[in-house]
Amino acid sequence: MKAKVKVATEALSRLPRQHRIALLTTSCLMAAVILWQPAGVHVDHSSVSGRKDILLPLDDIEVLSEQNSEPLGAVIDPQDPEFQVEKDELEQQLDEVVETAHSHNVASGDNLGSIFNQYALPIADMYKMIGVNKAIERLGVGQSLTWTLNDDGQVSEFAIKRNAKETDRYTLVGKQYRFQTIEEKGEIKPVFLTGRISGSFYNSALAAGLSPNQIQTLVQAMQWRFDLGRESQKGDRFAVTVDREFIDGTAVNRGDIRSLYYLSGNREVFVMRHSDGQFYDVEGHSLNRALRRFPLAKRYRISSSFNPNRKHPVTGRISPHNGTDFATPVGTPVLASGDGVVVKAQKHPLAGNFVVIKHGREYMTRYLHLHRILVKVGDKVTMGQRIALSGNTGRSTGPHLHYELIKKNRPVNAMKVPLPQAAPVPSAERKQFLQQARQERDKLKEVVPG
Template identity: 40%
Template sequence: MRKAPEKFVELMVGTVLEPFARLPRAHKLALASTVLLMAAVIGVRNNGDQESLSLPSLNLDRTPVAIPEDAPAPVAEAPQAKALSLPNFEYQIHSGDTLSGIFDHLGVSQAAMYQVLDSDQEILALDTLKPGDTLRFWLGEDNELQKLELRFSLAHQVIFSRVDDSHFEFKKVDIPGTWQSDALGGEINGSFYLSAQKAGLSENDIARISSLFKDKLNFARDLRAGDSFQVVRRSQFVDGEATGDTELAAIRINNRGKELNAFLFSDGSYYDADGQSLARAFLRYPTARHYRVSSPFNPHRHHPVTGRYAPHNGTDFATPSGTPVLATADGVVTRVTNHPYAGKYIVIEHGGKYVSRYLHLSRALVHKGQLVSRGQKIALSGATGRVTGPHLHYELHIAGRPVNPMTAKIPMAASVERKDKPAFEAEVKQLSAQLDQAGQPAA
């Protein structure tokens, strides 16, 4: 009795497979690929809780976290995407994602991921990914990664393109857009942090204000109820849409009848209304002793490990492991983390357009969000990551672009230069008028 159903199944299978067997080989491969792709997409959509979707560690001291069950499955594009006109996959970052997990989720090899990370050590863009950012993947034969685009916002993208079997090169895309100003203000009611948040300022805005005035004002002790603040904030737009990038153009704090102010000038530094710098001058060297430069800043450097020509966006100092590393200017620590090739590193924002990076450290002595002063010991040098020996790699970025920290024009003076004073005074007059318009909402 059980043989009848089996005979029926055999007959049905033969009916389906016989026409398939007569197809040309190319047609068989195309049909089989289509069936497998459909099965994969359906499987991912219907089995989001399968073990195969758990995220392996990237060896960056991060705890592996499973992709959220409600995360959208990658959408496969048409075959012509392989011509690199359209991406094969587009994936939006979710909380808990890791890079290795995303590559696994999309079926892209871990080897390709580390090839991209190798190229990324010059800009460390992948380390800044956050929920809401988008990754776009272009694949070739055998699902081999050909191009990866990191879309941080409408104005900022980084593109990694394959140059040979084992290497990628990167390209930064920064769109200037247009900047619009708005004036925000409020009264102190409780802490400055909560009052500023209520007025619409972000955590980054508040940290920058605290850093700028830390030598002039104790925010926890000196401010009282009834004191006020006003801010002119510029926001970037591309084709009428906000990119999320902002900068503080002017700040005013009224503390018991005393007025403190800061104005961002075209040189990227903040000054008070008289043109005196709020931040102390930069240090040229990130160490107390001037160690030998073992590898200078060079946009076309011959890499000592890979043998390829690639940019060297910083200056390497031949420091023994354990050498104290100093912050080159006042600022806010925005990143303390590890990278497979850059090693343990620290990033500090110095207000305005200045950012410094310190790579291959053996130990960090500060934490994210901490305010630091010029000359403060922030780390110990080492040999972490991919290096040929102990050294300190130091970078300085102005307006998002790496510069030679040994020769770049950085704030070394304590005031606006005389030749720039008329332009500065005109800027202060305009910004002060905008600060006067900032409302002070009732407590």
């Protein structure tokens, strides 16, 4: 036997180097094929001394033929009652009478398609509007976009404010869009509207002459400084400046909110809109509370991105992914994206352990498939606070964190959509703003009801 091995070794050594490598590779592959055996297949090793038959159970093996290869959770119905957050009286009143208006200021690198994707707007609606007038694709940095959605989730109206005088508007009529350019030809004048709280803020503001859309603007602007729904009390007084357009002395629109002065007992609140469209207080401080883009202490690989038009990898059906999945190991600390109140902290058969945090009146965040929840309903949390440990609970193909950002009750792309920032008025514009703000506040203090 030793002689045969010696002969074989000498013969192998005489072969060219590339032949020896090829022969060795082939031998390794053959050995791997011989040793490999599919799970659950019984192989008779009874003839081999010392071997014992092993049967692998098939019952607990999860079939992944209809799932993505990346860690991924089940598609959760956003209308699932367990995910719904109870609305207070003011939110219910606004929902009943006004279509929620959404807005976006065009930034560098934006295009129409990326904006529709950020806010999960129907791509079919975009192409219909392009078909009516291709000018919709020509967006300039700083231009303001606003849109409203109907009950079916369609874009019912889409407007592009090109400049101070011109606005392009696309309006859904039946199944098609109608385009028009609206040009302001009149004179913009300030109008003062005043009132006193006798019941709810909403009804008192309507009585003062504000429209539902204007009320919604104020509610969102004030959400972090003074909650006009929960903190307003009978006897509170307010004054509002509205910029309206007049032609031949007649107002032709309801106008835009410029400022608000609100007096509640000894507490006074003043806010004014700056040229960037944001509201600030009399000292130029932002009214916003910032939100962070990532709910984790460090960047983890994104295993599945936000995609409202995602197709199922096998069936080909549209299966929206309304959040961002991070491939986090079980036990990774999950952090609150911003200051807020915990409104859900429970278990769901598909989402597993999950937490929902409400940030003011405009934003909510959802955290799914958690290993452990560290907060309870009603807890006030701050940005960066640990709220949970990531896991693999519910219907999930692997350890990960599913994170959602909800803006005005609709999922948006948390990785790309502009987030509220708490920066003050830019220093170059601060002096002029402070002077105008103090003058505006003094005017409103003069007209507020005594």
